[in-house]
Amino acid sequence: MISMIRGFEDGSTTGGASPRDVAPDYSTRVWRSVLPAAAIPRLAEDCASAYLKVKTTTRNRGIEYETNATYWIGASCAPRTALEAVALDIFRHHSRGVRFDASSSGAEWWTQVVDEELDIPFHWDRDYELQKEEGVCLHPHVASVTYLTGLGGAPTLVLPVASPVLAADLPAACAGRVRSASACHPAAGFHLSFDGRLLHGAPAALSGGRLEGKRVTLLVNVWLNWKPGGADPLHEEVARTLSAASVPLSWRHPCEPSARRLGKRARGDGRTPSEGGEGGAHEWTLRGYGRDAESEGAGMALTLPVSEHWTRGEAGGLVSFSWGGGVKAVLASRV
Numbered sequence: 001m002i003s004m005i006r007g008f009e010d011g012s013t014t015g016g017a018s019p020r021d022v023a024p025d026y027s028t029r030v031w032r033s034v035l036p037a038a039a040i041p042r043l044a045e046d047c048a049s050a051y052l053k054v055k056t057t058t059r060n061r062g063i064e065y066e067t068n069a070t071y072w073i074g075a076s077c078a079p080r081t082a083l084e085a086v087a088l089d090i091f092r093h094h095s096r097g098v099r100f101d102a103s104s105s106g107a108e109w110w111t112q113v114v115d116e117e118l119d120i121p122f123h124w125d126r127d128y129e130l131q132k133e134e135g136v137c138l139h140p141h142v143a144s145v146t147y148l149t150g151l152g153g154a155p156t157l158v159l160p161v162a163s164p165v166l167a168a169d170l171p172a173a174c175a176g177r178v179r180s181a182s183a184c185h186p187a188a189g190f191h192l193s194f195d196g197r198l199l200h201g202a203p204a205a206l207s208g209g210r211l212e213g214k215r216v217t218l219l220v221n222v223w224l225n226w227k228p229g230g231a232d233p234l235h236e237e238v239a240r241t242l243s244a245a246s247v248p249l250s251w252r253h254p255c256e257p258s259a260r261r262l263g264k265r266a267r268g269d270g271r272t273p274s275e276g277g278e279g280g281a282h283e284w285t286l287r288g289y290g291r292d293a294e295s296e297g298a299g300m301a302l303t304l305p306v307s308e309h310w311t312r313g314e315a316g317g318l319v320s321f322s323w324g325g326g327v328k329a330v331l332a333s334r335v
Contacts, residue, residue: 012072012109021099022099026141026195026275027195028320029192029194031253032187032253034251035247038208043148043243046082050110050230053066053239071084071109071110072106072232073087073088075100075102080244081244082139084248090144094144094193104225108235111175112215118204119203120203120215121201121284122302125221127230131167135168139163140223140253143200145191146217147190149188149213149216153204154203154215155206156201157202159178159180159198160179171299171300174199178302179323181321185317201284254262256316261322281305299334300332303328307321
């Protein structure tokens with residue numbers, strides 16, 4: 001199985017490609033007004049209907065685990081619901097021009113409907129069943145977040161920390177300084193995409209206190225030449241509760257990222273005040289690959305600057321942060 005997957009050494013699933021083939025765009029990007037405003041309220045209701053907690057077992061070894069209900073629509077399948085159609089349109093946009101096997105490619109999708117004061121824990125997306133059964137970490141080509149609510153709430157942070165291929169290499173393979181981050185603040189109708197191997201989350205501590213209502217998002221992962229375990233076609237009983245109206249997506253409004261640097265700079269009096277203010281630092285604990293408090297594996301501590309700068313980004317826009325000396329940003333092993 002593994003030998004058939006080109007790019008497996010970096011945890012991707014690009015197979016059957018020649019050097020001249022087009023690759024997906026792995027850069028972190030944001031679009032505004034991807035969803036028509038009139039369709040957003042009903043899509044948000046659909047997200048709530050599809051947001052389910054399930055207990056299941058891995059297919060080969062029967063290992064029990066609990067997760068959010070995760071769905072699959074194949075690249076050549078016909079959508080039955082509006083959410084499936086949106087997920088498939090997102091897949092097609094991010095795989096446009098790329099050669100792949102349609103029979104084993106598609107969109108893995110799920111929804112989140114959570115209180116704004118709760119974290120979306122830092123984690124790596126991957127084929128959860130493959131990791132649990134084989135200790136191998138395979139990741140989607142492109143991960144994405146489409147926001148159904150805003151304004152306010154925590155930004156989605158994407159960190160330039162790629163997962164190792166072997167789970168046994170965690171946390172040593174990822175420990176070290178974190179030198180940059182991308183942040184997207186929630187706004188209804190905006191769409192964020194990024195390399196599916198990267199560490200990401202939405203920490204409530206960086207919301208700037210603007211917490212109200214529910215955070216509703218549609219998550220779509222683009223998988224090429226691989227179908228992750230645990231992602232199944234939408235169940236009929238759930239499909240019956242969802243709208244089927246067509247929702248045209250627009251990709252005409254990409255957002256230009258703005259750059260911001262946090263750090264210390266010398267002043268004329270020799271002192272070095274922080275450009276990022278006096279926010280200090282905040283620490284999060286990751287277990288295994290994150291996503292929930294019960295994740296297995298060795299622990300890690302992620303420390304990032306807490307600063308008013310995190311909350312200054314335009315809602316829905318993309319801000320690229322970097323920092324220098326004096327700013328504590330590190331992912332460290334924790335026994």
